[in-house]
Amino acid sequence: MNAPAYNFAYLDEQTKRMIRRAILKAIAIPGYQVPFASREMPMPYGWGTGGVQVTAAILGPDDKLKVIDQGSDDTTNAISIRKFFAKTAGVATTTATEDATVIQTRHRIPETTLGAGQVLVYQVPIPEPLRYLEPRETETRRMHALAEYGLMHVKLYEDIARFGHIATAYAYPVKVNARYVMDPSPTPKFDNPKMDNCAALQLFGAGREKRIYAIPPYTQVVSLDFEDHPFEPYRYNAPCALCGADNSYLDEIVTDDKGGRMFVCSDTDFCEGRQADGHHGSLSAAPYKEKAQQQETSNG
């Protein structure tokens, strides 16, 4: 039998070179979706294969990797991807945002401000912001080429006419570097302002749809809106029940079947850091909460 043998970070070097070329092109044209020859990865499409390929292509032996899903380091898919790289690349992993050189994420941007030298890799399900308005790739590529974004503005306007608000709560479209309209992946719109003028490099990988795009450091990212209906980030109006933060995005946790619920930070590293610094919310830390295991060690 042909016993499988795998390269550093799983992908072979030719594939990594191909992905790096796509990444460089993406950085050169902020917000533009670069087609790339996405590979079949050992995890399913729709579960982060684009992000995983980007991470595999940029990871070096000295990197320190953090993986989050829904803001948390200990959600199942984040654990699975972190273990994948710990196993195939042997890189050190961490849950601390400020210690990580590469952060792969699904659906959130960490609360802690990212710094120069850090790379945020987004997992993207549908990279095309115009897809739900126009299903054809041939059409949407033409619309991007001509910067013909009227359809998107009409959609946002129709939301206002129907609901009184722009009814897009996540994957809220942005314009990058005053040129391309871009899908920020399904992050809540609360996170949109963090993309603007960010010191870190932001890379977006869509494996099934075979697209890579990027926001270089310190690039202007504007959420689409209207003068009389300005963009406003949504946040549930409560402090975190665990750490008391009043500026973080919150998960709603249903605690019983009688309407009981609590709100806690979705960014677990941020929340735990604040608790360690002595901040407390209305409830003490969870007694049954499973601690993310010792992730600081390498070769996990």
Place this chain on the structure above:
Amino acid sequence: MYVAVKGGERAIENAHRLLAHARRGDRNVPEVTLGQISEQLGLAVDRVMSEGSLYDRELAALAIKQARGDMIEAIFLVRAFRATLPRFGASEPVDTGAMRVERRVSSTFKDIPGGQILGPTFDYTHRLLDPQLAEGFVPEEPATAEVATTATPRVTDILGRDGLIEPSPQAAPDAPVGDLTREPLNFPADRDLRLQNLARGDEGFLLAMGYSTQRGYGRNHPFAGEIRFGEVDVEFFAEDVGFAVPLGSIELTECQMVNQFKGSATEAPCFTRGYGLAFGQSERKTMSMALVDRALRARELGEEVRAPAQDEEFVMSHSDNVQATGFVEHLKLPHYVDFQSELGLLRKLRQEFVEANDVEPLQEAAE
């Protein structure tokens, strides 16, 4: 009162351990071997090799065992392994005309040079469950005869000699071979990439699309010109030695559909082609593929594109079961961050509805 809502590392490990246990089933029942899967579930192996795009019976059998018989999961395992394999180049085109035919039927001619050869087929069996097969059944030895020495030329070649069917377009000999697993796909796509996409495509999807053309959604009047199954040799042109060297042989099924004709004031009318090819014995797959291939040639043949099967963006973007299953099943992943965002918006809209219409607050449990 904070219940652990987030899965831990240990939970995953235990789930996978339980999966391995469930895969093994009752430990008093003997374990199935790769040889048994390859020999006795051969058509399953053929399908996994075809849609997995990797000709290796042993690995396909392993994938089927590992996937507990879930075909798409097995295809996925093979694909993920294939993606890591280095490429040395492309083989010479295989010559299906020189196939060592095990089965070969044509529905367009009563008899053809080389004859109609039924071979191993479910066709004409009565679909009655056979209790004999439940255990210990030893089938009769197959009937044998002298090996025929007559050639078995392809039916489409016979039609082609008289110009009754369009010539099969030949690529320039040194033109690069399109490969959608190595280059990102762009639309409109050429036929080589379309055929590659269909060859890797889900059998059920292609069956439904092909079927829809028969029911009027992009009708193209097909005849099964020929279906053949057998062994062909694979050769690789080695630069170092300057000639093609044999790599071995593989089993293939090929279907050539003969479809309604085209023609114009300047061009004599002739039949058109639809083509299907798969590893192993996969007649349903190759026939469906040939129907869909012909439907997708609508643009090239100047036909109006109206039906789903004629729409290459629709067909090619949705034919791949590994992509499809991944994205459908990703809905199992947590979405509470984006759901929370929607929930917030919905509550706000409902609140505004209450205020605008001056009605009783809408029912929502106390917080």
